[in-house]
Amino acid sequence: MRINQFRYSFPILENQVYLATCAHGAQATQVRNRLIRYLDDWNEHGQCWNQQWKIEYEILKTRMAELLNCEISELAHSFSASVLLGSLISSMPFSKERKKIVTTDIEFAGIGQQWIAQRDLENIEVVFLRSNEENEISINQFEEAIDETTLLVSVTHVNYENGCKLDIEPIIEVAHKKGAMVLVDSYQAVGVEPIDVKALNVDFWIGGCSKYLLGTPGSVFLYAKREISDRLNPSIIGWHSQEEPNFFHPEYSLRFASGTQRFESGTRAVPCIYASNAGINLILNVGLEAITKRVQTLTTYFIEETRKLGLNVRTPLNPLKRGPMVAIEFQDPLKTENDLRQKNIISAARGRGVRFAFHGYNNEGDIEKTIEVLKTLI
Structure with a gap:
């Protein structure tokens, strides 16, 4: 399976942006x-x-x-x-x-x-x-x-x-x-x-x-x-x-x-x-190398776009020092998570921030939709 086909195994992505894999992975049809x-x-x-x-x-x-x-x-x-x-x-x-x-x-x-x-x-x-x-x-x-x-x-x-x-x-x-x-x-x-x-x-x-x-x-x-x-x-x-x-x-x-x-x-x-x-x-079918590459690209892009909004990124900016999630600081993380969910953006609040976690099934369009919603919340 190619990385671009991976996304089609997850029906939830048809209507929602799923960025909460750090809490629970999205449900695949195969699962x-x-x-x-x-x-x-x-x-x-x-x-x-x-x-x-x-x-x-x-x-x-x-x-x-x-x-x-x-x-x-x-x-x-x-x-x-x-x-x-x-x-x-x-x-x-x-x-x-x-x-x-x-x-x-x-x-x-x-x-x-x-x-x-x-x-x-x-x-x-x-x-x-x-x-x-x-x-x-x-x-x-x-x-x-x-x-x-x-x-x-x-x-x-x-x-x-x-x-x-x-x-x-x-x-x-x-x-x-x-x-x-x-x-x-x-x-x-x-x-x-x-x-x-x-x-x-x-x-x-x-x-x-x-x-x-x-x-x-x-x-x-x-x-x-x-x-x-x-x-x-x-x-x-x-x-x-x-x-x-x-x-x-x-x-x-x-x-x-x-x-x-x-x-x-x-x-x-x-x-x-x-x-x-x-x-x-x-x-294993998609290949870990392809997934890793996709995730690194998406986290870099997301950090760039959130920083343009003036948001405080709590995750290291150096790609070698971060994993698949990006944490953004908010005054009320749980409220922000709920506000995002109302707009079909699924994230995961934890501590002082909201976590946006990426997998191989995410794409640049997910980031662009999320950024547009974040603009209305800040």
Whole structure:
């Protein structure tokens, strides 16, 4: 599928400008059809835990591994990033020598607050690096904070509020030199940013399917290096964490699944797997390179046009330092979001600004319509 044909898979774009992918991707016809297929399979065959539903799950893992350039055994899938992260945290080998977590003040609450819980409940040291007025955190800050007592560095790939993108490769290098591991949250990047976990040499990675991967909530992935995951034994688990999920004899010794599957939890959100399969398949068919190029062009154009209106752009102007969203400051972001929606412009307020998030299905016409509406609101 060519990038210009991509747009026709999203019926909502016929009548509305959809710029809220940072909150939830637009609904594709293919995704809708797969959800209906789930209902049909359920109706025609009943429960399919060991048949069709398992096949859908395996296909999804295969596609995600292709997108991230990793092995299937290095991926765990669950219905929530918080659940996967909780399982991972429960396996962390904290010690007297290494009991420090380094993170930042631009992390999503679902991750940052879990580190606070560790600090308060487990007496773990947590350091939050502070971003500057340009929403950036320098590599020097990481170099100063990461030392031989650091076990884990947790960073966001693209900030959920303002779209600031961290250069994560040098952060990983600094951490590894000190013997620390690194977790990267790419929820606001995967699907529009090329991500090669092997090339990055990242230890842990997390991302979900409901935004730029065009699926639904309830479908999230954790990547962990195989050589690391095989050494970790989580205490927050489910029946899919074990070597044989259908071994229903809890009185016997627990045998963890090999690789990252040990971080999986209980019953899978099967409808979300069907939907996510269709979403990722769309991304792979169009090609991530084409999507990335389109998004970079659109964010640049949108920033140029909003600055002409005198609006304050909270997203870095340097294209290398931003992701697929542009945040514009407004006195009352929620009111502005609602005003835009009344004019068929769908955006997403967050914090001090309104986020306008772009995907491969957007075009220059979407920007021009949005600019015309913004002129009437300022």
